[in-house]
Amino acid sequence: MNLLKITSGLVGGFALLMSGSLVLAAPPVSEIIERANQASYYAGRDGRSEARMRIEDNRGRTQTRQFSVLRKNVEGSDEQKYLVVFSRPSEFRGTVFLVHKNPAADDDRWLYLPDLDLVRRIAPGDKRTSFVGAHIFYEDISGRNLNEDRHELLEETDQHYVLKSTPKAPGSVEFASFQTWIDKETFLPVRIEYTNAVGEVYRIMENANIEVVDGYPTPMMMRVQDLQSGGNTVVQFRGVSYDLGIPDAVFTERSLRNPPAEWLDRR
Amino acid sequence: MGAEQLKGLLGAAVMALGLAASPLSADDWAGSGDDWGGDWEDESESRFPFRVGGFIEAAGGMHLYDNKAVDDRIGKNYNLGETRLRLDIDGDWQALGYSLKVDGVADGVDEELRAELREALVSFELGDRTDVRAGRQVLTWGTGDLLFINDLFPKDWQSFLIGRDEDYLKGPSDALRITRYGDEVTLDLVWTPVFNRDNYPDGDRLSYWGQTGGNEFGLTAEPISDNAREPGSFPGDGEVALRLATRQSGVEYALYGYRGFWPQPNDARKTLAGGKLEHPVLHVYGASLRRGMGPGLFNAEVGYYDSRDYDNAGFNAALTPNSEVRILMGYDWELVTNLNVGVQYYLEWTLDHDELEKAFQDMGMKEMAGEEYRQLLTTRLTYTQMRGDLMWSLFAFVSPSDDDFYLRPSVRYRVSDELTVSAGGNLFGGKEDYSFFGQFEKDSNVYLRARYRF
Numbered sequence: 102m103n104l105l106k107i108t109s110g111l112v113g114g115f116a117l118l119m120s121g122s123l124v125l126a127a128p129p130v131s132e133i134i135e136r137a138n139q140a141s142y143y144a145g146r147d148g149r150s151e152a153r154m155r156i157e158d159n160r161g162r163t164q165t166r167q168f169s170v171l172r173k174n175v176e177g178s179d180e181q182k183y184l185v186v187f188s189r190p191s192e193f194r195g196t197v198f199l200v201h202k203n204p205a206a207d208d209d210r211w212l213y214l215p216d217l218d219l220v221r222r223i224a225p226g227d228k229r230t231s232f233v234g235a236h237i238f239y240e241d242i243s244g245r246n247l248n249e250d251r252h253e254l255l256e257e258t259d260q261h262y263v264l265k266s267t268p269k270a271p272g273s274v275e276f277a278s279f280q281t282w283i284d285k286e287t288f289l290p291v292r293i294e295y296t297n298a299v300g301e302v303y304r305i306m307e308n309a310n311i312e313v314v315d316g317y318p319t320p321m322m323m324r325v326q327d328l329q330s331g332g333n334t335v336v337q338f339r340g341v342s343y344d345l346g347i348p349d350a351v352f353t354e355r356s357l358r359n360p361p362a363e364w365l366d367r368r
Numbered sequence: 369m370g371a372e373q374l375k376g377l378l379g380a381a382v383m384a385l386g387l388a389a390s391p392l393s394a395d396d397w398a399g400s401g402d403d404w405g406g407d408w409e410d411e412s413e414s415r416f417p418f419r420v421g422g423f424i425e426a427a428g429g430m431h432l433y434d435n436k437a438v439d440d441r442i443g444k445n446y447n448l449g450e451t452r453l454r455l456d457i458d459g460d461w462q463a464l465g466y467s468l469k470v471d472g473v474a475d476g477v478d479e480e481l482r483a484e485l486r487e488a489l490v491s492f493e494l495g496d497r498t499d500v501r502a503g504r505q506v507l508t509w510g511t512g513d514l515l516f517i518n519d520l521f522p523k524d525w526q527s528f529l530i531g532r533d534e535d536y537l538k539g540p541s542d543a544l545r546i547t548r549y550g551d552e553v554t555l556d557l558v559w560t561p562v563f564n565r566d567n568y569p570d571g572d573r574l575s576y577w578g579q580t581g582g583n584e585f586g587l588t589a590e591p592i593s594d595n596a597r598e599p600g601s602f603p604g605d606g607e608v609a610l611r612l613a614t615r616q617s618g619v620e621y622a623l624y625g626y627r628g629f630w631p632q633p634n635d636a637r638k639t640l641a642g643g644k645l646e647h648p649v650l651h652v653y654g655a656s657l658r659r660g661m662g663p664g665l666f667n668a669e670v671g672y673y674d675s676r677d678y679d680n681a682g683f684n685a686a687l688t689p690n691s692e693v694r695i696l697m698g699y700d701w702e703l704v705t706n707l708n709v710g711v712q713y714y715l716e717w718t719l720d721h722d723e724l725e726k727a728f729q730d731m732g733m734k735e736m737a738g739e740e741y742r743q744l745l746t747t748r749l750t751y752t753q754m755r756g757d758l759m760w761s762l763f764a765f766v767s768p769s770d771d772d773f774y775l776r777p778s779v780r781y782r783v784s785d786e787l788t789v790s791a792g793g794n795l796f797g798g799k800e801d802y803s804f805f806g807q808f809e810k811d812s813n814v815y816l817r818a819r820y821r822f
Contacts, residue, residue, distance in 0.1 A: 158754075162784065164784065189785075190786070191423075207660055209660070218506050222658055222665055224663075224664045224701050224702060224708065225701075225702070227702055227705045231756055233756075234755045234756045236755065354554060354613075
């Protein structure tokens with residue numbers, strides 16, 4: 102397993118070195134978006150990270166969120182499990198969010214409210230609404246189902262594949278289309294611009310400070326700008342690690358009441 | 369490991385070069401992390417071995433109507449006027465977790481300073497699969513929204529009805545909770561060594577329908593609790609609550625059991641001879657399910673209230689609580705973006721209602737028997753704006769069988785991470801003064817709260 106990882110890493114590294122000088126034919130669009138999806142949301146078998154968000158409104162007033170995230174891919178499927186444990190601000194401290202993500206259907210989501218010792222199941226709802234008060238949408242973190250949009254390759258530059266995605270059900274989302282700049286080396290989207298019905302870009306999402314962690318290129322910063330309201334949210338990650346062997350039992354109701362310090366604490 | 373590191377460095381270097389050359393990502397925002405460099409909250413950086421937090425909250429409310437009964441008793445036309453300082457302390461000591469939540473309240477209605485201990489517990493794991501919490505704690509289960517069938521943990525109705533934060537509806541229990549997480553089934557067992565009652569409307573802030581003296585009935589503010597005897601002996605007057613829960617293909621099922629007492633004193637047999645009201649013995653058996661359905665969540669819950677002390681002899685059929693079957697069904701979904709709708713149907717079916725009616729008829733108060741089937745509809749509308757910082761909410765209880773209602777409009781604005789301001793009301797009405805919500809019509813109130821967290 103380890104050998105495989107190292108080999109693939111070396112091959113990847115080689116490809117990274119070479120790609121600057123070689124002009125390769127672009128892979129099919131479906132492969133680009135699939136690889137981008139894998140790189141963005143499925144790196145490793147599992148992973149942990151800590152995140153803090155700075156939410157700034159149009160008047161420059163800021164709010165902060167801080168949380169730890171554990172993630173595990175369900176083997177042999179595109180399903181995933183997430184556990185998000187909040188530590189800041191004090192209003193959210195001890196609040197825990199558990200998600201069983203199922204791209205083919207609605208995600209199952211639970212929220213634990215420590216003041217009431219209450220496990221609340223959350224109705225599916227619109228995924229393109231604020232995640233805990235940020236300009237980031239729930240869908241930005243959990244991933245958007247690739248089948249909901251039609252994708253075309255607009256342009257290939259030295260560094261990026263530039264894709265345009267148009268929703269198959271335009272009424273279901275607030276954008277008319279979005280354009281994604283996918284880094285050719287890491288397949289991470291580094292910029293996504295959302296365009297409204299009148300052709301204006303009103304929302305920009307960016308990934309930056311990409312570091313290779315445990316062999317997986319990982320953005321350590323993310324930003325979403327809401328050009329309509331004038332606000333933005335910056336997310337910083339740290340303590341990222343992959344392939345820890347987190348057991349399935351971590352992603353169950355027990356962790357809502359009794360978050361698993363063993364996996365949440367930084368190693 | 370060496371290869372890993374080398375590869376990592378190599379990859380990072382290549383990418384750093386690549387990124388530096390990219391006009392798309394070389395924006396200076398990504399460097400702005402330094403601005404809030406030391407700002408991560410780290411447990412290890414705390415000055416104490418435990419964490420301290422909490423809030424300070426000012427809350428005030430006023431009656432919408434003259435309420436003579438309460439005015440006469442407390443001499444005030446408001447039932448909420450307080451400043452509350454909450455301290456939360458929690459930490460770990462070896463394998464033991466502990467948590468303390470205490471409120472210091474300067475209360476303008478009671479004209480007193482008091483401390484309220486909301487939580488004082490230790491928690492630990494027993495083996496791989498069992499968690500234990502012992503001490504004062506808030507406990508909640510069941511699927512209803514502000515309707516409780518199998519959750520017989522103490523409720524603070526008074527706090528709820530006068531406009532304190534909704535969290536305060538749940539009162540604390542002094543209990544031992546053991547939870548065992550099996551592969552398929554989670555078992556919860558809660559033992560409360562000595563019965564904890566509800567904090568029900570007791571005349572000091574809310575009037576209610578009751579005996580006004582002699583055999584007259586009307587709105588009164590007489591203290592009920594002074595005239596009630598609570599089961600208080602150890603261990604005979606304890607409570608046991610049990611839950612078995614499982615999840616199968618996305619559907620959550622649960623079975624419940626309870627052995628204890630009615631949470632409000634509703635055995636009036638001894639009062640005829642000048643004695644006190646009592647909390648009669650109650651056993652409850654129930655079940656619930658919750659599942660995704662269409663665009664939302666569906667839940668259903670049922671409970672059989674086995675009123676063990678029910679006595680059908682003569683007047684006693686009206687003086688002791690009957691057994692009941694309680695059922696609720698609910699559906700919760702996002703109707704349009706940021707507007708959430710929850711609807712519930714609730715039914716209380718009084719068994720042996722004929723006996724109850726006959727007993728009241730013999731007492732000359734047939735209408736007091738109420739309906740055999742008490743039905744209730746609720747809706748919760750929640751609309752959020754400004755990414756959730758501004759939240760409008762309306763919770764409505766409407767009973768077609770009792771012809772009464774209870775509306776809870778509220779608006780909450782999160783000014784910052786620290787400061788939240790809320791305003792709202794508790795509005796009651798009904799055709800009859802003696803119905804469940806109708807009796808509180810004169811208690812209708814509006815409130816304003818500001819909470820600063822630290």
